[in-house]
Amino acid sequence: MEFETTRTFDVLVVGGGIAGTTAALHAARSGARTAIACAGALFSGSSFYPGTWGLGLVGPESSDDEDDLVRAILEVGCGAALPKLVSVFVRDIPSAIDELEAAGVRLMRPDRPDEREFVPCFDRKHRLWRGIVRESYEEAVRRELERLGVEILPGRTLVDLVERDGAVAGAVLAARGKAAFEPVDSKATVLATGGFGGLFERRLTANDVTGSAHAVALAHGCALVNLEFMQMMPGLVSPKRGIVFNEKTFRHVALRNPDGTDPFAGRSDAQALLEERSGHGPFTARLASRAIDLAMDAAGPKGLAVRYRIGDAEDGAESAALPEFVRTYFDWLEEAAGIQPTDELRIAPYAHAANGGILIDADGSCGVPGLFACGEATGGMHGADRIGGLSSANGLVFGRRAGRSAAAWSKERAEVRRSGDALSADVPRHALPNAPEIARLLRRTMTESCMIVRTEDGLERALATIDELAERARAEVRPASDATAIAEAAIVRNQLMLAKAFAEAAIVRTESRGAHFRADFPAEDPAQARPLLVELDAQGAPRTRPLAPDARNAPAGLEPASGARR
Numbered sequence: 001m002e003f004e005t006t007r008t009f010d011v012l013v014v015g016g017g018i019a020g021t022t023a024a025l026h027a028a029r030s031g032a033r034t035a036i037a038c039a040g041a042l043f044s045g046s047s048f049y050p051g052t053w054g055l056g057l058v059g060p061e062s063s064d065d066e067d068d069l070v071r072a073i074l075e076v077g078c079g080a081a082l083p084k085l086v087s088v089f090v091r092d093i094p095s096a097i098d099e100l101e102a103a104g105v106r107l108m109r110p111d112r113p114d115e116r117e118f119v120p121c122f123d124r125k126h127r128l129w130r131g132i133v134r135e136s137y138e139e140a141v142r143r144e145l146e147r148l149g150v151e152i153l154p155g156r157t158l159v160d161l162v163e164r165d166g167a168v169a170g171a172v173l174a175a176r177g178k179a180a181f182e183p184v185d186s187k188a189t190v191l192a193t194g195g196f197g198g199l200f201e202r203r204l205t206a207n208d209v210t211g212s213a214h215a216v217a218l219a220h221g222c223a224l225v226n227l228e229f230m231q232m233m234p235g236l237v238s239p240k241r242g243i244v245f246n247e248k249t250f251r252h253v254a255l256r257n258p259d260g261t262d263p264f265a266g267r268s269d270a271q272a273l274l275e276e277r278s279g280h281g282p283f284t285a286r287l288a289s290r291a292i293d294l295a296m297d298a299a300g301p302k303g304l305a306v307r308y309r310i311g312d313a314e315d316g317a318e319s320a321a322l323p324e325f326v327r328t329y330f331d332w333l334e335e336a337a338g339i340q341p342t343d344e345l346r347i348a349p350y351a352h353a354a355n356g357g358i359l360i361d362a363d364g365s366c367g368v369p370g371l372f373a374c375g376e377a378t379g380g381m382h383g384a385d386r387i388g389g390l391s392s393a394n395g396l397v398f399g400r401r402a403g404r405s406a407a408a409w410s411k412e413r414a415e416v417r418r419s420g421d422a423l424s425a426d427v428p429r430h431a432l433p434n435a436p437e438i439a440r441l442l443r444r445t446m447t448e449s450c451m452i453v454r455t456e457d458g459l460e461r462a463l464a465t466i467d468e469l470a471e472r473a474r475a476e477v478r479p480a481s482d483a484t485a486i487a488e489a490a491i492v493r494n495q496l497m498l499a500k501a502f503a504e505a506a507i508v509r510t511e512s513r514g515a516h517f518r519a520d521f522p523a524e525d526p527a528q529a530r531p532l533l534v535e536l537d538a539q540g541a542p543r544t545r546p547l548a549p550d551a552r553n554a555p556a557g558l559e560p561a562s563g564a565r566r
Contacts, residue, residue: 008185009035009151010410011403012171014158014213015192016040017047018055018132018392019375021141022399023190023364023406028148030407035184036145037156037173039208043138045194046205046353046376047395050336055132057107057396058120058389059093066090069127073390076122077383078286078514079529080226085381088362089390089397096396097130103144106136110324117248117325121280121388132392156182157487158213160425161189161220167369167413168220172425174487181427181483187410190364190402191217191373192395195354196230199499201447202301203351204235204244213377215494217358218501218542222366224534225379225547226356228505229515231282231386232452234296235350237303240337245347246329249308250278255295256305263295263304282352283452284385285512286524296349297452303346349452353391355382355515359533364402370409374402380531384514431480432489438469439492445469446499450506455520459507463500470496501534501542508532508544 011027013020016038028034038044047055060066073086101107108131110118118129145152155176162170168189173182196211197203214224234245251274257263264270269288277289284290296304333339356379364372375395382390432438449462473493480486509532511525512518531547 006182006184007035009033010186011035011188011190011406012037012184012186013190013192013403014038014171015045015190015194015375015377016042016152016154017045017192017194017375017395018137019047019377019395019399019402020045020190020192021145022396023192023372023374023403024150025141025144025148026400026403027188027190027407028145028150030404032188032407032410034148034407035151035153035186037153037158037171037184039155039157039210040206041154042142042152043134044206044208046197046209047194047392048134049204049206055134055137055392056120056389057097057130057132057392058123058387059097059128059130059393060090061126061128063094065127068125072123073381073387074383076385076387076514078385078524079383080229080514080531081383082380082531085360085362089381089394092397092400093393094128096393096400097128099400100132100137100396104136104140106133107131108133112324115323115325117323119279120390121247121282122284122385123387127389129389153182157491158193158216159483159487159490160427161216161371162425163220168371172427174483176484178484179482181486183425187413188370188372188406190406191358191366191371191377192375192399192402193377195357195376196498196502197351197353199443199446199495199502200351200451201443202235202237202348204233204242205352210491210495211498212491212494214358215497215501217366217371217373218497218534218536219540220371221368222371222373223359224357224501225359225531226383227354227379227502227534228509228532229355229382229384230450230502231352231355231515232293232349233282233352234293234347236339236345237301237348238346239339239343242350243333243337244281244350244352245306245345246326247281248278248323248325249329250274250292252308252326254307254309255292256307257295258299258302258305260305263299264291280385281388282385282515283349283517284514285517285522286385286514290517293349293452296347299348301348303348306345306347308341351451353386355379355384355386356531360398360402362401363405364398365405370413372402372406372409374398383531384516427486427490428477429480429486430477430489431482431485432473432477432492434472434476435488435492438473439495442466442469442492442495442499446502450499450503452517453519454506454517456507456510456518459503462503463507466496466500466503470500497542501544504542504544505532505534
C-alpha cells in the first residue's frame with residue numbers, strides 16, 4: 001500500500017509517557033524537527049496510569065554507590081540482565097535526575113529516608129529515592145516541548161513502520177475518528193510505547209498499552225528479550241478494581257480466603273512470609289514469600305480478603321506508628337478512591353510492568369537502521385526481577401540516549417522525502433468485525449495460562465488457542481478502507497503475534513526464575529541463567545533462542561546459542 005506523505009520530521013517519537021517525552025526533548029534539543037505521536041493524550045500510558053499511587057525514582061546515593069547498584073541489579077536480574085546496559089543505565093541516572101530538577105520538575109524527598117520502607121523493592125539497602133510529582137512533570141515538560149517546537153499528535157495509533165533503502169523511514173498512523181491514514185516521513189523513529197499489560201484481563205496499565213508495537217518491531221527485524229519476565233502485582237478487586245496494592249503494608253495485614261479461612265493456618269512462618277513479602281511489589285519465584293502470591297492466585301478472581309491490623313484491628317493489637325511510606329499510600333488511597341485503611345480490601349494478581357521488551361544497545365538502537373526504542377518497551381537493562389523505582393529511571397536514561405541517537409542518525413541521512421517518492425508499507429486493507437471479541441478471548445487465555453502459575457500443558461493450550469484465534473482472524477477479515485477499522489484489526493493481529501512470542505519464551509524457560517514461575521519446574525536451574533531472545537524466522541513465526549554466554553556483555557548483534565525452540 002502506498003501513501004502520499006502528509007507530514008515530514010527528522011525524528012518521530014511514538015509514545016507520550018516519561019520515555020517518549022524525554023526522547024522528544026533530547027531529539028529537539030539536538031536540533032531535530034521532532035513530533036510525538038501517542039495513542040491517547042500526551043502524558044499517558046503506564047507512566048501516568050491513575051491506579052498507581054506514585055512515580056518513584058531510584059538511583060545511586062553517590063558515585064561510590066554506583067558499582068554496588070550495578071551489582072544489585074545484576075543479582076536481582078538472576079543472570080538475565082545485560083551487564084553493559086546495566087552499567088550505562090546506573091551511571092546516567094544522577095545526571096537524569098539533575099536535569100529533571102533543572103527543568104523545574106518538583107521531586108519529593110522523604111522526611112525519614114532511613115525507614116526500611118524506603119529500601120527499594122528487591123534491593124538490599126537504601127538508595128537515593130525521589131518521587132516525581134506528576135502535575136509538576138507535565139507542566140514543566142509541556143512548557144519545554146512547546147519552547148522547542150515539538151509537534152504533538154495525540155490520538156494516533158501506530159499501524160506499521162515504513163522502510164526505504166534498508167532503513168526505517170517513517171510510520172503509518174491512524175488518527176482517532178478519521179477515515180484516512182496519516183503517513184509520516186521521518187529520518188528516525190523512536191518507539192516508546194510502554195509494555196504489554198494489555199494482553200491480560202487484569203492489568204495495572206492504561207488501555208493504550210497494547211504491546212502492538214513490539215510485534216511491529218519484530219516484523220521489521222528487531223529481537224525481543226526477556227519477555228517471560230512480566231511483573232505480576234497485587235491489586236485491588238474490591239471495593240474498587242484496578243488499583244495497585246502497596247506491598248510495604250503486607251506486614252500489617254491479616255489475609256483470608258474467599259470462604260473466610262486463613263490461607264496460612266497452621267504455618268508457624270506466616271508472619272515471616274508477610275514480612276518478606278513487604279520487601280517487594282511484584283511476584284518473584286525466588287523467595288519463600290511466593291507463597292503469598294500463590295495463595296492470591298488460588299483465591300481466583302474474588303481475591304484474598306485483607307484486613308489491616310491497625311489500632312482496633314481484629315487481633316486487638318496496637319500497631320506502632322505507621323512509617324511515612326505507608327501513611328503516604330493510605331492518604332493517597334483515601335483521596336483517590338475513598339478507601340479507608342479500616343475497610344476490607346480484596347486483592348488479586350494483576351499484570352503490571354514488563355521487565356523485557358525490544359532489545360536495544362546503549363544508545364537505544366534496535367539494530368535496525370533508523371529505529372530506536374526506550375522505556376518499558378525495551379529490555380536488557382532489567383532481568384528476571386527489577387529493583388523498584390528503576391522503571392522511571394529507565395525511561396529518563398534511555399529516553400535521553402534514544403532521542404540524541406535518533407537526532408544524530410537523522411543528520412547523517414539524506415533527505416527522506418524525495419521528489420516523486422511515496423511511502424510504502426505492507427498494511428492489509430482489512431477490517432475485523434469481531435476484533436473486540438478476539439481480543440477479549442486472547443486476554444482471557446493469557447490470564448488463565450500465563451500469569452503467575454505456568455505449566456507446559458497450560459502454555460501449550462494457550463498457544464493452541466492463540467493459533468485458533470489467529471486463524472479465526474484471518475478467516476473473518478473483510479475488505480475495508482476506513483483507517484480506524486484497519487488499525488483495530490492490525491492491533492489484534494499484532495497482539496496475537498506478541499502473545500505467541502510470550503508463550504513460546506515461557507515454554508522454553510523450563511525452570512522458575514524471578515518473575516517467571518513454572519509449577520512443573522519450581523526450582524531455579526543454574527544452566528538457564530541467561531536471557532532468551534525472540535525473533536521471527538523466515539516464515540514469519542516467532543522463535544526463541546538463548547543468548548550465547550560470550551555475547552551477554554554486548555546488547556546487540558548477537559550470535560545464537562544452542563537450544564532454540566523450533
